[in-house]
Amino acid sequence: MKIFLDTAELDEIRVAARWGVLDGVTTNPSLFAKVGGSYDGVLREICGITAGPVSAEVVAESVDGMLHEGRHFARLAPNIVVKVPMSEEGLEAIARLKAEGIRTNCTLIFSANQGLLASKAGASLLSPFIGRLDDVNANGMDVVRELVGIVKAHGLASEVLVASIRNPRHVAEAALAGAHIATVPHKVLRQMIHHPLADTGILQFRKDWDTVRAPGHHRVSARAVQPERVTPKPNAAMSGQTRHGGRDVAR
């Protein structure tokens, strides 16, 4: 399963890229609002950090508006994927952008049927929002399982991108469900790295290593392994050998 970062924060994206786990990035107007500046500028910078797909979301509600924004984003970099919301207008925009060779990510998917329609319209990526479903007492992962099942059973060209992920368990379950991609907030990515036993294990190894290498500890150890001095036995002395440290040593 590929891992995307769900953020517009450049530093978070750089860090994930350095960790060697970054396959792409998703952004949306809310994530961009936390960063500010120019959306185009931020998108160009992100596309310079990762060669993977970078989702840029349209905010227009009309088909023409979505097409206008989508074409604009697609010109910014070759790895831009235009994010289009699930709606009647969105489906039409997805179909028309597909006809122009522009890849799309259908966002705000909350049911397997919505995902099926987005795939038929030509979306490359299907984004079910699992956290928001869980928030309203539904089971977001059920939608992921159904959608993955449909895509695989019918050999559809789209990939299921699990979005609105809130915790590391969501990621493991998305992978087990066979999702193609999980897009995760930076916080969740860090939670996936850390485990209390791994963290304390690292500290303990370091502590033991430092203890054994401490100068005082070394001298004590050296004394402890000093060979025992043994008085030569008369017969050994006569034969020209002496017992030293438990070994026969020729004089």
Ligand code: G3P
């Ligand atoms: O990229 C969109 C999605 O991941 C939103 O997540 O936490 O706002 O539901 P959230």
